[in-house]
Amino acid sequence: MVTFLVGIDYWKNVVKGFEDAAQALNVSVEYRGATQYDVNEQITVLEQVIARKPSGIAISSMHPDALNATIDKAINAGIPVVMFDSDAPDSKAYSFLGTDNYNAGVTVARKMAELIDNSGKVAVITLPNQQNHMDRSRGFRETVERQYPNIEVVAIEDGKGDELVSGNLAVEILKEHPDLKGVFVTEANGGVGVAKATKNLKVDKQVKIIGFDTDKQTLDLVKEGRISATIAQGTWNMGFWSLQYLFELKHGLIEPKSAQYIANNQSPPKMDTGITVVTKENVDSFYAK
Amino acid sequence: MVTFLVGIDYWKNVVKGFEDAAQALNVSVEYRGATQYDVNEQITVLEQVIARKPSGIAISSMHPDALNATIDKAINAGIPVVMFDSDAPDSKAYSFLGTDNYNAGVTVARKMAELIDNSGKVAVITLPNQQNHMDRSRGFRETVERQYPNIEVVAIEDGKGDELVSGNLAVEILKEHPDLKGVFVTEANGGVGVAKATKNLKVDKQVKIIGFDTDKQTLDLVKEGRISATIAQGTWNMGFWSLQYLFELKHGLIEPKSAQYIANNQSPPKMDTGITVVTKENVDSFYAK
Numbered sequence: 001m002v003t004f005l006v007g008i009d010y011w012k013n014v015v016k017g018f019e020d021a022a023q024a025l026n027v028s029v030e031y032r033g034a035t036q037y038d039v040n041e042q043i044t045v046l047e048q049v050i051a052r053k054p055s056g057i058a059i060s061s062m063h064p065d066a067l068n069a070t071i072d073k074a075i076n077a078g079i080p081v082v083m084f085d086s087d088a089p090d091s092k093a094y095s096f097l098g099t100d101n102y103n104a105g106v107t108v109a110r111k112m113a114e115l116i117d118n119s120g121k122v123a124v125i126t127l128p129n130q131q132n133h134m135d136r137s138r139g140f141r142e143t144v145e146r147q148y149p150n151i152e153v154v155a156i157e158d159g160k161g162d163e164l165v166s167g168n169l170a171v172e173i174l175k176e177h178p179d180l181k182g183v184f185v186t187e188a189n190g191g192v193g194v195a196k197a198t199k200n201l202k203v204d205k206q207v208k209i210i211g212f213d214t215d216k217q218t219l220d221l222v223k224e225g226r227i228s229a230t231i232a233q234g235t236w237n238m239g240f241w242s243l244q245y246l247f248e249l250k251h252g253l254i255e256p257k258s259a260q261y262i263a264n265n266q267s268p269p270k271m272d273t274g275i276t277v278v279t280k281e282n283v284d285s286f287y288a289k
Numbered sequence: 290m291v292t293f294l295v296g297i298d299y300w301k302n303v304v305k306g307f308e309d310a311a312q313a314l315n316v317s318v319e320y321r322g323a324t325q326y327d328v329n330e331q332i333t334v335l336e337q338v339i340a341r342k343p344s345g346i347a348i349s350s351m352h353p354d355a356l357n358a359t360i361d362k363a364i365n366a367g368i369p370v371v372m373f374d375s376d377a378p379d380s381k382a383y384s385f386l387g388t389d390n391y392n393a394g395v396t397v398a399r400k401m402a403e404l405i406d407n408s409g410k411v412a413v414i415t416l417p418n419q420q421n422h423m424d425r426s427r428g429f430r431e432t433v434e435r436q437y438p439n440i441e442v443v444a445i446e447d448g449k450g451d452e453l454v455s456g457n458l459a460v461e462i463l464k465e466h467p468d469l470k471g472v473f474v475t476e477a478n479g480g481v482g483v484a485k486a487t488k489n490l491k492v493d494k495q496v497k498i499i500g501f502d503t504d505k506q507t508l509d510l511v512k513e514g515r516i517s518a519t520i521a522q523g524t525w526n527m528g529f530w531s532l533q534y535l536f537e538l539k540h541g542l543i544e545p546k547s548a549q550y551i552a553n554n555q556s557p558p559k560m561d562t563g564i565t566v567v568t569k570e571n572v573d574s575f576y577a578k
Binding site for chain 2: 020021024100103107234237240241244248251253254266267268269270271272273274275276277
């Protein structure tokens with residue numbers, strides 16, 4: 001398994017799933033990764049891994065294109081590759097296992113409706129230029145529009161993945177819509193910023209916040225009831241099923257994405273690894289162990 | 290494995306995938322199903338299968354709700370269940386493995402753009418009240434709107450899954466838009482009807498047709514070049530991975546969708562089993578063997 005930012009909590013459950021599958025299938029696994037958020041370092045690590053000729057590699061790519069040549073090099077050397085969490089869609093990697101972010105947005109919309117009794121103004125703070133965040137935002141907005149006639153999405157703003165920027169945006173939105181009842185923040189830093197802003201303005205009882213991911217700060221705020229809910233991604237599933245795919249590929253039970261495969265416009269199976277809505281009731285089980 | 294309409298060509302590849310996985314995992318499988326398109330018959334067959342206490346059941350449900358009680362009865366008796374091709378989303382079945390119809394629509398839009406050189410009027414003939422067809426149509430329309438500024442979707446009509454109705458609709462649309470360049474028909478009967486209509490009107494060179502599924506009539510028309518492309522669903526994948534899931538569930542490697550699971554708003558992993566664009570070039574390999 002190869003990631004970037006090796007050692008951050010987010011990967012721990014992925015590695016656990018990978019190891020659990022390895023134990024069940026009686027194979028051995030190793031985890032490597034770039035220590036920094038540096039695409040060249042990840043390419044170097046991947047090159048080193050390929051040189052050791054493993055029976056398969058599961059990769060989370062920190063860039064949608066930059067690793068393609070190296071991924072294809074592994075495939076051409078006969079090493080099966082699957083992508084998880086962050087895809088390299090134009091590489092020859094067999095498949096992608098990760099969160100269906102549109103569906104995650106749909107789930108958040110339903111949870112928000114429950115929190116605000118199906119009625120009132122809501123806002124979204126997101127990263128409008130990043131595909132996964134666009135999908136979360138779109139799943140949320142379209143579900144509200146289709147299924148909740150008494151809920152109105154009054155703003156969709158760019159929080160830049162930043163605590164302060166997102167907090168200030170919440171303040172601005174509340175100036176224009178003092179009766180705002182909910183905010184969906186599609187990434188973790190912004191969720192923390194919005195929680196601080198609503199507390200400062202003393203509207204933290206009125207405004208329900210739904211965040212994303214399960215870093216410690218977010219979980220603490222869920223525990224305190226200041227963030228109503230956050231979304232845990234199916235990280236264990238990503239690791240577990242990545243190894244299953246690699247095993248099937250290695251043993252010729254499923255076919256790799258070959259040149260012919262691509263020419264036929266064939267799309268390989270993909271896995272939506274699922275999500276869990278984390279609230280006060282179940283938050284304790286989501287702290288990294 | 291339990292389906293409805295046992296014996297139709299569509300299931301053959303699914304059963305093959307199921308058998309291939311069974312061989313790899315050294316387990317034995319049986320295939321049963323309702324002979325008719327009759328939900329009560331399918332419930333009866335499922336009851337009989339449960340009574341034989343198998344280690345797992347893969348089901349394609351002919352109704353989204355009607356089998357829930359029987360599916361849950363299997364789960365409560367300790368028999369793992371996965372759904373494939375047609376889901377029963379509110380049952381306790383672990384997961385769903387099938388075509389992501391929205392993504393299929395996206396792929397069709399790209400193929401259509403290629404066929405008509407990225408420019409011109411296109412129409413969709415669909416079943417606007419059935420979720421899978423709505424998703425195909427929406428994936429197509431939204432992709433055209435976002436990515437192809439010179440293509441215009443001039444009509445989205447209800448072909449009622451019928452050859453004649455769909456053919457007549459094509460005639461009507463062509464009256465209003467004599468410069469129509471393409472039609473996407475989201476199911477097989479309609480595709481055949483539109484191909485006949487465009488031939489009668491002698492516009493079969495001008496109007497490119499993309500159909501869905503791989504029944505013999507559609508494949509013959511693809512072979513003759515009268516339907517430009519059709520979509521083959523990843524039926525082998527549905528069977529293969531259904532058995533993999535059942536195996537993991539049976540051996541406690543993954544967790545079934547329990548009451549606690551549902552209370553936590555957890556969504557289980559789902560598999561998009563992929564599609565293949567079938568054209569004159571690769572049509573021969575899609576005839577049922």
